[in-house]
Amino acid sequence: MSNAPAGGEGPGFGNAMPLTTKIANLVISVVLIAIAASAIAATGDFPKSMLAADVGAARFPIIHAGALIVLCLILIANTLRTPTAPAATGEAPVGIAGYAGVALGMLATAGCIVAMEYVGYGVATAVYMAVIMALMGQRSPVWNPVLAVGVTAIVYGVFHYALQVPLPVGSLFE
């Protein structure tokens, strides 16, 4: 779990922060504050503990959520105090196409999970694999389906036969 030693080796902003990072910090902080506040509100419905000496089910969630709110407020304050810098000059920035690829990949994964319930592992995974390969540039009309079906079959073989783990059949085929 170690990270770079304290001292920071981030991009060479000096004492400034790119606008995109500032916006991200603020949005993430606000979202987390909302989550933490909701958690504190939800603890109002928790029953008191049956043990007289116990602090109850709500105490620790309130402590964690409270600390999260305080830390997010500190992050907001630090972010607003830091001057804005031009975009980082290190790595090439990710373009719209890159983010679109990531978003589509995430959606495809969600689609695979939903599809698996109805059509089962085989169909859902082969299509999912083909979609992800296409997103990453492997669009050959021969190799894309061959690899998709091949990998799906190998993974099925390993899990179903070697590890004795049943994979979903799908409600449409049950």
Next chain:
Amino acid sequence: MHEFDLLMNGFAMLAANPLALFLALVGVTLGIIIGALPGLTATMGVAILLPFTFGMDPVSGLLMISGVFFGGVYGGSVTAILLRIPGTPAAAATAMDGFELTRKGMAGVALGTATLSSFLGGTASIIVLIFLAPVLAGFALKFSASESFALAVFGLSIIASISGRSVIKGLIAGFLGLLIATVGMDPMDGFPRFTGGYTELFNVPFIPVMIGLFAAAEAFKSLEDPKVRLGMAAALGRIIPEWATYRRMLGTVGRSTGLGVVIGIIPGAGADIAAYVAYNEAKRFSKTPENFGKGELAGVAACEAGANGCTGGALLTMLTLGIPGDAVTAVMLGALTLQGLQPGPLLFKEHADLVFTLFAGMLFCYVGMLVIGLGLLRVMGRVLQMPKSVLTPVILVLCVVGTYAINNSLFDIGIMLAAGIAGYFMQKWDFPASPVVLALIMGPMAEANFRRALSLSGGSYDFLYTRPITVVLLTIAILTLFLPLVKRWRSHRAETRQTGAASSLNQA
């Protein structure tokens, strides 16, 4: 010596289990390949393969995971030396002299030195683990609820030191993990907290969260730019260094191994810190320090011995105290849980045979790593040419199917996806994922033991300051939490005085 007898018994049990030996070698091979491929880490490899161990016997499953761990730490040095692209963070130190040796036409000898040093460092660290673990476990058996609470708080306090550039973001990730860890059944009253009526959330499965944060998030990041392909590797020539040359480096290897073991024991300090510290010390003790950074074999030997020396130390705290020494051992803790084993002192009391069979297997893994590592070097060039357009989809499929295999639950895959999406954005905006995992593991332990200790003391908080072990652990925890913050504040002040401007350190 009792441990020696148990170890010999472990070797005998291992010899009678050829499947475990085979899977150990499979794990080592996969670990070396995963470690060598940039973008894939030992943590990711262990996370992806973890569900595979569900159907295996405990020894086979845990040895396969251990093999991936050991192979992964070493594997990063291959691309570091050949292409100056570290396969793992620890290999970044190896790249400094390793690639310079490649430019001089000594790629093979550099790789051979790295392999031998990894083997020696790792094997020595496992031997230390074998003889130190029962001592530490025996000490930990004296712990009651209050000491266990203090230990969990100490484990959580390392969040400050694993936070990377921004301690605030690391603490935010940690407390978010603590909040998520409260989802599920309350440990004392059995009341479902924040479950929204979903019975699947009565026990939040942290393995899908780990697979999502470490494996799926990296795979989503690969979708940003699929066109990256590695360059061709250099011709290798001779691989095994001459004995006269390597003999002169044995002192460096020994010192680096010792440093690695000590650093590995410290929770939160991993192979990358061990590699850099070992490199610095090797340079300091060298008669020719000016050669470091220009292709010095001792530099490569120091980094690899230090990094692999870390593995035994990291496993020591995980197995004896249940506190993961680094991200990989955090995921390995999941492997133990999957097998129905609870890491901690009782593991040595109730499953001593299993533990020492595991230790014997780990020594076998390192021997396997030496043989397979040397054998794979010549074919590694072809392996590294595997396009991301095939590798990334395979990783994602393994994440999906592997997560399903844990509980036969599509809900778990949804949790994995949510964690993967969160992990992707966390990576993007410098929020570290390791504190979340640490909090998921240590948070429930801290809460349950605190409330138990409070009940045992009749509602009095005096257990926090009257029990010596508790006081010592809590004091160390406070120091561990605040020292990095104080260090950063002091360097910030020093920089401000020098430049007259605000520092970039601890920026948000």
